[in-house]
Amino acid sequence: MDLLRRISEALQTGSIEKVATLTKQAIEEKVVPRDILDKGLIAGMSVIGDRYKKHEIFLPEVLLAAKAMYAGMDILKPMFLKDEMPTLGRVVIGTVQGDIHDIGKNLVGIMLRGAGFRVIDLGKDVPPERFIEVAKKENAEVIGMSALLTTTMPAMKKVIELVKKEGLNGKVKTIIGGAPVSAEYAQHIGADAYAYDSINAVDCIRGLVQKP
Amino acid sequence: MSIEGKMTNPRPILQFLSNQTIEKIITEARDILCKLGVEVHNEEILSMLHDHGAKVDRAKRRVLLTTEVIDKALKSTPCSFKLYDVLGNETNDFSGYNVHFTPGSAALNILDAKTQDIRKPVTKDYIDYAKIVSQLKNIASQSTAFIPADVHEKISDSYRLYLSLLYCEKPVVTGAFTVDAFDIMKELQIVVRGDEHQLASKPLAIFSCCPTSPLKWSEVTSQNVVDCARFSIPVEFISMPLSGFMAPVTLVGTLVQHTAETISGIVISQLTRPGTPVLYGGSPAVFDVRYETTPMGAIGTQMIDCAHNEIGKYLGIPTQAYISLSDAKMLDAQAGLESSMGATLAALAGINNVSGPGMLDFESCQSLEKLVLDNEICGMVLRLVKGIEPKEDFPALPRFEELLKEQHLLISEHTQKYLKAELYFPGRVIDRANRARWQEEGGLTLLRRAQQEVESLVENYKPTRLSDTAKVELTRLMSREARRCGMPSLPETTV
Numbered sequence A: 001m002d003l004l005r006r007i008s009e010a011l012q013t014g015s016i017e018k019v020a021t022l023t024k025q026a027i028e029e030k031v032v033p034r035d036i037l038d039k040g041l042i043a044g045m046s047v048i049g050d051r052y053k054k055h056e057i058f059l060p061e062v063l064l065a066a067k068a069m070y071a072g073m074d075i076l077k078p079m080f081l082k083d084e085m086p087t088l089g090r091v092v093i094g095t096v097q098g099d100i101h102d103i104g105k106n107l108v109g110i111m112l113r114g115a116g117f118r119v120i121d122l123g124k125d126v127p128p129e130r131f132i133e134v135a136k137k138e139n140a141e142v143i144g145m146s147a148l149l150t151t152t153m154p155a156m157k158k159v160i161e162l163v164k165k166e167g168l169n170g171k172v173k174t175i176i177g178g179a180p181v182s183a184e185y186a187q188h189i190g191a192d193a194y195a196y197d198s199i200n201a202v203d204c205i206r207g208l209v210q211k212p
Numbered sequence B: 001m002s003i004e005g006k007m008t009n010p011r012p013i014l015q016f017l018s019n020q021t022i023e024k025i026i027t028e029a030r031d032i033l034c035k036l037g038v039e040v041h042n043e044e045i046l047s048m049l050h051d052h053g054a055k056v057d058r059a060k061r062r063v064l065l066t067t068e069v070i071d072k073a074l075k076s077t078p079c080s081f082k083l084y085d086v087l088g089n090e091t092n093d094f095s096g097y098n099v100h101f102t103p104g105s106a107a108l109n110i111l112d113a114k115t116q117d118i119r120k121p122v123t124k125d126y127i128d129y130a131k132i133v134s135q136l137k138n139i140a141s142q143s144t145a146f147i148p149a150d151v152h153e154k155i156s157d158s159y160r161l162y163l164s165l166l167y168c169e170k171p172v173v174t175g176a177f178t179v180d181a182f183d184i185m186k187e188l189q190i191v192v193r194g195d196e197h198q199l200a201s202k203p204l205a206i207f208s209c210c211p212t213s214p215l216k217w218s219e220v221t222s223q224n225v226v227d228c229a230r231f232s233i234p235v236e237f238i239s240m241p242l243s244g245f246m247a248p249v250t251l252v253g254t255l256v257q258h259t260a261e262t263i264s265g266i267v268i269s270q271l272t273r274p275g276t277p278v279l280y281g282g283s284p285a286v287f288d289v290r291y292e293t294t295p296m297g298a299i300g301t302q303m304i305d306c307a308h309n310e311i312g313k314y315l316g317i318p319t320q321a322y323i324s325l326s327d328a329k330m331l332d333a334q335a336g337l338e339s340s341m342g343a344t345l346a347a348l349a350g351i352n353n354v355s356g357p358g359m360l361d362f363e364s365c366q367s368l369e370k371l372v373l374d375n376e377i378c379g380m381v382l383r384l385v386k387g388i389e390p391k392e393d394f395p396a397l398p399r400f401e402e403l404l405k406e407q408h409l410l411i412s413e414h415t416q417k418y419l420k421a422e423l424y425f426p427g428r429v430i431d432r433a434n435r436a437r438w439q440e441e442g443g444l445t446l447l448r449r450a451q452q453e454v455e456s457l458v459e460n461y462k463p464t465r466l467s468d469t470a471k472v473e474l475t476r477l478m479s480r481e482a483r484r485c486g487m488p489s490l491p492e493t494t495v
């Protein structure tokens, strides 16, 4: 549909106001809200993600598009039951205990939101128990952990052990990232996935939440 | 007219900023510190700043500094200081345009000598590293270059300092990862020096302490600043603004932020103990918005480093930067070009403590092979900044008479006297053979030559002259610390 395509295009150019206006227009024209979200906003973000991967655009353009997407989502929100936006999934993220590096984790959070996930960001220096507590409370499908120090990597293992201990294994998937860790380390500590940058994180987490 | 013996030509100096620009940057930075302030996650420091007249918002942990506080701190900051090796001999004089190199520190990985793939380093790697640095002539100090993964993570920062003090005489550029680690790291140094006072009068190690961009101090790093000041242990401030991401995209804008963050560190250290030696340092980087990385080999990064050093010099404080390193993943042409470009610029700018040799991959990987290559780069640039000066070159006539008469100057007295001081001869890592000889000697690639050099340095190592009593005591302290973390014994080491 033309209007949805226009929303997607406006989003891709980061035109915040235009996305807002067009989203309002779509609501007025009784387009199904779910379609506005999926075929307009999220479709636009997915193009942005692909172009970013190919270096056709750079990070600032992605963030502008994400901002435009949030503008559209704000308008769309009241159209859903209990103001509850449909999401691709709920992801609890944080930098593990003892570590204050949060730049990479923040970027991952922004990209996940942009892709249509609900992100609960616990910040940095997060104790292992807190990941579990919030994941349970929020019914999260994924826990994402970041560590940038050799000394704090082991905290990831603790979280994964707690996931098992609390019987969340299978229900809650885990993904890790940060300079000292790797796919092998993820495997070693029993994490479900590893991602090396924000776009890769979105791809991996999409994979994790896909119902078979 | 005798102009011999003295430097008569200018030392080559690289300069980006006019005094006017520097003053403007400093004024703007001070303005930011007084109007926007700095966030300090440390109750003790908040109280201290409050007592000195700064406006403190406890709930937000935000401090608005005052011009008086800033002036006072800058005034008490020493304009130079020295480092001494484990035996107490002076090795580094951080003053003027003196340049000293130190390996890049705290890498996450080591590039394995054989496989040239990354892995987590262990004790043996660290010992090899210390043995090598001991013998690298152009590397003035050792750094705690990576984190051995075969000890408990709680002692991994202090353990590398322990190994350094045990295996290498050079002073150490280091840092703590936690508040608690400072204590043992201080104790180890005291064992070497004898007591606190001797440690204060002859600094043995510098601690790197990082503010968090933008304009914030974490509890750990700010407490490290305070603890170092209490024992007069030198600190290098490592502000890390990322241009275009966590800092303005322009180099000047990034410099304003770097200046504000560094001055805030100076304030914390100088109010704790006026006169604490510090380095006006940094590891700023331009942010690569295509790859989400912090390139240390980028030309923009290197320009910010040189320029922040100019600001430090203007304030009368010795300087440091993370600049002679590369983001390449192995010992390739990119590794060489980025490292030598950085080292050259750093030396020309007169950065006093240049961190980087050996480092690859955004400060995350140390390579011993690269370290021995970088030692050559350092040697070349140290020669470079000695400049060109006449050495019994005037009057020229007699020398040319000699040349015409003898047909060469190979054994001329003048040659014998100046050969080694005038011309820099790199080690075996740098290929200077003609093709036939190079081929006959195995046609070795740079990597192979570097590997051979690493092997031979490890083999030729001689134990340090630190007393056996001190070595035993170091081991006793470290073992006790290990036991506290549930490690019954330290990994095998043979001194």
Ligand code: B12
Pocket (backbone or CB within 6 Å): A093, A098, A099, A100, A101, A102, A103, A104, A105, A107, A108, A143, A144, A145, A146, A147, A148, A149, A150, A151, A175, A176, A177, A178, A179, A194, A195, A196, A197, A198, A201, B105, B106, B107, B108, B146, B147, B175, B176, B177, B178, B208, B209, B210, B211, B212, B213, B220, B221, B238, B239, B240, B291, B292, B293, B294, B361, B362, B363, B364
């Ligand atoms: C910037 C930086 C800092 C900043 C952090 C600011 C902030 N708000 O985060 C500051 C200056 C505060 C800092 C402080 C310190 N740092 Co630091 N820091 C860095 C540096 C240079 C870059 C990190 C970064 O932001 N990169 C850019 C982002 C975008 O990339 P990223 O973090 O890798 O994240 C990406 C991916 O990894 C992935 N990802 C990351 N997290 C996650 C999570 C999930 C779920 C997923 C899916 C993906 C994912 O996606 C991200 C987006 O692309 C690294 C070097 C390096 N190679 O990483 C050192 C580094 C990590 N720091 C180091 C050190 C030593 C410290 C200090 C201890 C220094 C000190 N003594 O004060 C302190 C830490 C204190 C503490 N207890 O935490 C060492 C680590 C040493 C070690 N072996 O453990 C490094 C390697 C540098 C070095 N060689 O010295 N640091």
